[in-house]
Amino acid sequence: RAGAPQVDAQLLLVQKLEEKERGLQSSLAAVEKELALRCQALELNKRKAVEAAQLAEDLRAQGEHVQARLRELQACAAENQAAKEKESLSLKRAQ
Numbered sequence: 001r002a003g004a005p006q007v008d009a010q011l012l013l014v015q016k017l018e019e020k021e022r023g024l025q026s027s028l029a030a031v032e033k034e035l036a037l038r039c040q041a042l043e044l045n046k047r048k049a050v051e052a053a054q055l056a057e058d059l060r061a062q063g064e065h066v067q068a069r070l071r072e073l074q075a076c077a078a079e080n081q082a083a084k085e086k087e088s089l090s091l092k093r094a095q
Helices: 004-094
Strands: none
Touching: none
């Protein structure tokens, strides 16, 4: 069988290349799976960021509402205090 060693060498080379290709395919599949997981995590974090921003905006609006109500109550308390002092002064005069 002339040329048999050369054919055997070529077959061995083809086998090694096929093994290498299988290894690369396996690595590629692992990288693609990792990428998919990271993309899912990124989307989840984006949603959480949007929710957190919305919550922060809601809390800011509530804080403004509470501050406005506090100012109203403080003004009302000041008016009540002034009326009470005026009434007290009138009562002292009457006595």
